[in-house]
Amino acid sequence: MSASASTALSIRDLTIEIGRPLVHGVSLDLHAGRVQGLAGESGSGKTLTSLAVLGLLPRAARTSGSIRLGEDELLGMPRRALNRVRGKRIAMVFQDPSASLHPQLTVGTQLTDHMRVHLGLKGKAAEQRAVELLETVQVPRAADSLGRYPHQFSGGQRQRIAIACALACDPEVLLADEPTTALDVTVQAGILQLLRDLAIERELAVLLVTHDLGVMSAIADDVAIMKDGRIVERADRATLFADPQHEYTQTLLAALPGSKIDGAGFGEDTDE
CATH class of the missing domain: 3.40.50.300 (P-loop containing nucleotide triphosphate hydrolases)
Structure with missing residues (x-):
């Protein structure tokens, strides 16, 4: 190539x-x-x-x-x-996931917002994609994680979630x-x-x-x-x-x- x-x-x-x-x-x-x-x-x-x-x-x-x-x-x-x-x-992953993830929004909301704006995905379709992204970045219990907030995760898991957000629209x-x-x-x-x-x-x-x-x-x-x-x-x-x-x-x-x-x-x- x-x-x-x-x-x-x-x-x-x-x-x-x-x-x-x-x-x-x-x-x-x-x-x-x-x-x-x-x-x-x-x-x-x-x-x-x-x-x-x-x-x-x-x-x-x-x-x-x-x-x-x-x-x-x-x-x-x-x-x-x-x-x-x-x-x-193009997407970006920053140094500190605690700063790049909104502390008052659930992980699911932050993941699906990207899809809604750029891909027009809503509801169950967006939720399913969010679960798949969390599984891709190896966040445990992906489906259960959608309703949780960033502070409920470890630092390494927060960075994985930030990477999932960056991947949401297949950059x-x-x-x-x-x-x-x-x-x-x-x-x-x-x-x-x-x-x-x-x-x-x-x-x-x-x-x-x-x-x-x-x-x-x-x-x-x-x-x-x-x-x-x-x-x-x-x-x-x-x-x-x-x-x-x-x-x-x-x-x-x-x-x-x-x-x-x-x-x-x-x-x-x-x-x-």
Whole structure:
């Protein structure tokens, strides 16, 4: 399969200014069925890049370049048109599920709202789909979970529910911004394995934004390293971890415990 045939999202020469230049000419392609990692320390511009895709930057932000979803240009797209893309063709999973899930709405309501708006699904059809989504992300007792509230679930289960909400309308692209940072280590592996499986099974293009190269080694097919608003190195995972070329990448890898990445250790999410 050629790279061009599988390209789901293409970012070209993206620049972002918020009072001062913060992202400088970033170019990145996301491919169906693959996880693209975007790594760097805090302030490197990686989260800004992901937020720009969905038009979620602050009002004061000034952008240039191109972000294309298929034939559609997202950068500068009118807000009404962009709202039809958000949640339906591109979805996002944020760092803290407690913040992204509404505390006063049931899980079922939050899942079916997406379907009602974007798919026109209501009633039993929406409820059945909600159950199937919760089963897909491995939330126990899926049918019973629809009537419960986010605070009644563990942190790992809340993140799985947030992923289910993101998948509700079968998006082409999933943006995951530090999706395991708020979780303990034993739960992280299960969430990462889930994202990896979803990319493969649903031909989903995933952008994984993280500061943690250990996370990247476990899930990403391709990795781009950002520093000071620029991509300084990119390669497939095996090449980058075996033979990093840029001094900054070498420094990040050297800081990892044991300075050795093997990508092993996936386990079950035991956070019940």
